[in-house]
Amino acid sequence: MELHEHDRIIINQLQGGFPLCADPWHELENTLNIPAEEIISRIERMKTEGYLSRFGPMYHAEKMGGGLTLAAMKVDKSRYDEVTDIVNSFSEVAHNYEREHELNMWFVIATESPEQVQQVISEIEKKTDIRVYNMPKKQEFFLNLKFEV
Amino acid sequence: MINERSLISVLQKGLPLVSHPYAEIAKQINSSEDEVLNYIKLMQEKGDIKRFGLVVRHRKLGYKSNAMVVWDITEEKVDALGECFGRFDFVTLSYRRPRHLPDWPYNLFCMIHGKDRDDVKRNLELMIKSCDVAGVNHEILFSTRCFKQRGAIYINCDNDDKNTERAAV
Structure with missing residues (x-):
């Protein structure tokens, strides 16, 4: 499965950060110009197909005492x-x-x-x-x- | 009060892909959406969270080769070269680490990614020229296999096609 233009936008924009608000998808809808439901389904699909390993925080192990x-x-x-x-x-x-x-x-x-x-x-x-x-x-x-x- | 440990462990599994993900997390840890949002913000400000977002599988995205390049750099030059190596977009990491003499003389480590081994080698040549380190003792360590703890899956690092993932025995 090839990556769609929207997949690329999502990958390039969402590695650096993700909105911290109650409804982050609709905020992204405005900045990425991709409908919220489509963003969710594309992330789901890319996870299933193995392009993405995770979607969440990267912890700083030493700072957290580890x-x-x-x-x-x-x-x-x-x-x-x-x-x-x-x-x-x-x-x-x-x-x-x-x-x-x-x-x-x-x-x-x-x-x-x-x-x-x-x-x-x-x-x-x-x-x-x-x-x-x-x-x-x-x-x-x-x-x-x-x-x- | 929010239970930090539960929040950290729930977040580790990834943000739920639902319309109100932070509310969903709050439900799982008996907290409120506002508390969850504020706590994540706080962890970001403190630097406990380095970044928050998508984590990609670089091999699947076409960066099929990765090499650890290690250098034996004198203490006076290590800062400048560590910075210099970090300026290339194909370098993802540049760290100083301890030597283990006599077996291991290298104290500066960087990771170089590329489409294939030749691409990685071309990138390395470019670094050597730009940072003026021709003649500096270094080695290039390509990865041949990698093992991820989670899910017990072996991945062949250099050939990321459908045949390369197999369950660990």
Whole structure:
């Protein structure tokens, strides 16, 4: 299914924000020039078809008191699936990428408190017998999660 | 009083796609529409919510390749280069992270997106030229698979067509 011109407008305009008022759709109707019912149904369809993963807030984990880090491991090819299953069995692991490098497993750990990050890392090391490299953000220069279509 | 935890967890599932979404949330957490609206506003002002809106699947939208490019930059130059890398529209993130010597000498990380690997490499060349970092030790780490915790779905990162999603075993 191709994206319609209205889908593109919705994607490009609604990644950055959404009106905070009782009836946000009718406010959008004026700014996007697309009928409210159509906006809702297009978002629904794009969610179903997998163009959109979510529609809501992106929380700032550290500000809300949580812990967040990027972690990496060197995993032997023969153990990759087994280790993936162990790492992903932790509810604190948000997503996990295989990358082409000696350090070939990269994942995000998000916890309710900062101290728990080290706890999760230690547990993963114990269960897999592989060192986990902890690479938390030290300084943010730029972050943009908007994609133009 | 609004229950912050319930609001956060209900919002995490996404805004209900109904005519009065905040009233619907209020109903779910035994609050009022005004309280919900004010509380979300407050979380935005405090910076607890970075942004509020649609979250796209970039692979599905044609950005099929993503690479983490990591650089070994001296402390004096890291600020300037971190800013420089962040100026390109294909860069979505530019962070300083700790080195782990001797295994891992890299302290500046950025994410580059592109239509395919060649596109990503062209973008990287452009960055190297514009930010004047030819000769600086760096590596490019393409992703080959990614696993999302939620829903236990494996996605092949570089070939985002109908065959690429399979349930985890």
